[in-house]
Amino acid sequence: MRIPLVAGNWKLNGTRASIKELVEGLQSGISAIKKTQVAVCPPYVYLNEVGQMLADGPGPIAMGSQDVSAEDSGAFTGEVAGTMIREMGCAYAIVGHSERRSIYGESDELTARKFAAARRHGLKPILCVGETLQEREQNITEKVVARQIDAVIDLEGIDAFKDAVIAYEPVWAIGTGMTATPEQAQEVHAFIRGRIAAEDQSVADGLQILYGGSVKGNNAEELFAKPDIDGGLIGGASLAAGEFLTICQAAD
Numbered sequence: 001m002r003i004p005l006v007a008g009n010w011k012l013n014g015t016r017a018s019i020k021e022l023v024e025g026l027q028s029g030i031s032a033i034k035k036t037q038v039a040v041c042p043p044y045v046y047l048n049e050v051g052q053m054l055a056d057g058p059g060p061i062a063m064g065s066q067d068v069s070a071e072d073s074g075a076f077t078g079e080v081a082g083t084m085i086r087e088m089g090c091a092y093a094i095v096g097h098s099e100r101r102s103i104y105g106e107s108d109e110l111t112a113r114k115f116a117a118a119r120r121h122g123l124k125p126i127l128c129v130g131e132t133l134q135e136r137e138q139n140i141t142e143k144v145v146a147r148q149i150d151a152v153i154d155l156e157g158i159d160a161f162k163d164a165v166i167a168y169e170p171v172w173a174i175g176t177g178m179t180a181t182p183e184q185a186q187e188v189h190a191f192i193r194g195r196i197a198a199e200d201q202s203v204a205d206g207l208q209i210l211y212g213g214s215v216k217g218n219n220a221e222e223l224f225a226k227p228d229i230d231g232g233l234i235g236g237a238s239l240a241a242g243e244f245l246t247i248c249q250a251a252d
């Protein structure tokens with residue numbers, strides 16, 4: 001059986017004070033979560049502080065970064081390396097989030113290199129994949145998702161997915177309140193698992209595939225009930241401790 005994972009993607013939100021309050025809120029309710037792995041992904045500048053709080057308080061709550069540089073060191077102004085992220089106590093790194101792809105023009109190839117950089121430094125990549133509304137309407141969802149996954153397989157090989165997570169996040173569902181129906185999500189999750197299984201069945205069986213896109217406390221349970229949905233990557237609803245814990249409970 002795959003253990004569920006629920007990860008909060010805080011994006012570009014929070015202040016020192018609000019983040020402290022959020023972490024304390026999560027810590028006060030975490031003992032009710034029995035088997036689900038819980039992680040939070042703060043902005044880079046708060047990783048150190050959040051890492052300290054998570055290490056010193058009730059848990060377990062893991063930490064991830066929202067991105068990682070494909071480079072390890074050198075003249076790359078503004079980048080943050082996997083070594084640094086690992087040193088702050090992160091276990092995960094999100095790569096290829098649709099906002100990175102669409103707003104910052106990050107390609108499948110760059111995303112695959114970031115995936116490789118995360119692994120090189122002992123971080124579990126959470127590879128985000130998903131189609132835009134236009135691509136869904138053109139009926140090319142599977143083609144798009146396959147291309148995004150194949151870029152990683154081409155660079156790193158299928159074994160790389162032994163230590164990775166995939167998050168299916170239809171772009172049209174992110175931050176819009178338009179959640180994919182459980183059936184729509186399950187269909188793509190099954191496709192993703194099948195794609196991995198075509199290369200290696202045991203890797204596919206063990207792979208956590210998360211759904212992301214307007215997951216809330218009141219729709220999480222029906223999504224997580226689907227056989228190939230192993231948890232969620234949560235944006236907006238991860239910024240309130242109570243709601244995020246409700247989602248973790250649904251995964252439990």
Ligand code: PGA
Pocket residue numbers: 009169173174175176177212213214215233234235236237
């Ligand atoms: P959302 O974001 O939950 O606010 O839709 C999900 C994500 O972008 O990871």
